[in-house]
Amino acid sequence: MNSNKYATLRTQAIGLRRAGKSRREIKAILGIASDQTLGDALRGEPPPAWTRRPNAKDEVRARARALREEGRDYDEIAARLGVSKSSVSLWVRDLPTPARLSYEECRNRSVEGTRKYWAVERPARAAARAATRNAAAAQIGEITDREVLLIGAIAYWWEGTKSKPYRRHECVVFVNSDPALILLFLRFAATAGCVPSQFVFRVHIHENADIEAAQRFWLRTTGASPDQFRTPTLKRHNPKTLRKKVGAEYYGCLRIDVLKSGDLYRRIEGWVTGITSAASSSG
Numbered sequence: 001m002n003s004n005k006y007a008t009l010r011t012q013a014i015g016l017r018r019a020g021k022s023r024r025e026i027k028a029i030l031g032i033a034s035d036q037t038l039g040d041a042l043r044g045e046p047p048p049a050w051t052r053r054p055n056a057k058d059e060v061r062a063r064a065r066a067l068r069e070e071g072r073d074y075d076e077i078a079a080r081l082g083v084s085k086s087s088v089s090l091w092v093r094d095l096p097t098p099a100r101l102s103y104e105e106c107r108n109r110s111v112e113g114t115r116k117y118w119a120v121e122r123p124a125r126a127a128a129r130a131a132t133r134n135a136a137a138a139q140i141g142e143i144t145d146r147e148v149l150l151i152g153a154i155a156y157w158w159e160g161t162k163s164k165p166y167r168r169h170e171c172v173v174f175v176n177s178d179p180a181l182i183l184l185f186l187r188f189a190a191t192a193g194c195v196p197s198q199f200v201f202r203v204h205i206h207e208n209a210d211i212e213a214a215q216r217f218w219l220r221t222t223g224a225s226p227d228q229f230r231t232p233t234l235k236r237h238n239p240k241t242l243r244k245k246v247g248a249e250y251y252g253c254l255r256i257d258v259l260k261s262g263d264l265y266r267r268i269e270g271w272v273t274g275i276t277s278a279a280s281s282s283g
Contacts, residue, residue, distance in 0.1 A: 009037075012030055013030060013032075014045050016029060017048065020048055023035075026042075042094065044094065044095075044096070046094055060081055064077050064088055064091045067081075069098075074088045080113075148187055150271065152189070153272050153275065156268050157272045159175065159181070160174045160268075161174075161175075170262045171257070172257075172261035172264050175253050176254065177253045177254070182254055185256065186256070189258060193264075197259075198259045198261065199224060200257040201218065201222060201230065202233060203252050203253070203254060206234070206250075209250055210250075214250075218251065221254075
């Protein structure tokens with residue numbers, strides 16, 4: 001078909017399309033036998049609104065067309081919008097086929113797609129985790145003194161200093177970096193009958209940290225008096241070690257020695273024995 005005849009056919013086909021005629025009607029009016037010939041004549045001409053699928057949302061279709069114009073293929077558009085590949089084909093088939101992308105363009109596009117995905121997904125996952133934690137925390141409510149003793153005894157047996165057959169050491173020493181666990185231990189000790197004057201505190205921290213800030217932090221956390229705090233124990237800094245706990249919010253660990261605590265230690269040992277025995281025999 002020469003160029004003049006094709007231009008005339010294209011003008012007529014587009015005019016009929018804009019007048020609301022279907023592809024079948026246009027073929028009949030213009031005497032076109034081939035679908036490909038009609039497709040070429042209508043290339044670039046968007047289909048009229050009535051040809052859209054009734055259940056296709058306009059905004060989704062518009063996004064599909066925009067993605068196609070960016071050079072996205074059918075699979076990528078379908079995955080991005082959560083629709084079928086056939087729907088994408090229906091919405092964008094009149095648009096020209098995008099040129100093949102280079103390896104570098106494909107790689108950059110993949111990186112950008114991953115970034116956009118996680119920009120949405122990461123907050124959603126964080127919100128889901130927070131909801132689970134909050135729901136679990138709400139199940140606990142207030143705890144009794146008996147429950148404090150049970151929890152505190154187990155926490156101490158995990159984290160506290162224990163006597164060994166080869167080294168008898170029946171005194172209570174608790175070390176931790178978590179302020180919440182430190183406060184739990186202090187409440188546990190108080191519930192078990194200890195008084196504030198029995199507590200001696202010592203900060204254990206790396207020598208290149210802000211030692212004074214750490215002292216102030218643990219003073220505020222415990223509510224103890226400054227004379228209960230001993231000289232901090234400093235750990236030598238090893239440049240070859242890649243430590244995660246660094247920066248302005250690194251306060252080291254707090255060691256709590258409970259004076260005259262031999263009897264408390266033996267009670268903790270007994271409570272833990274009772275708890276583990278009861279748990280293993282139940283059910």
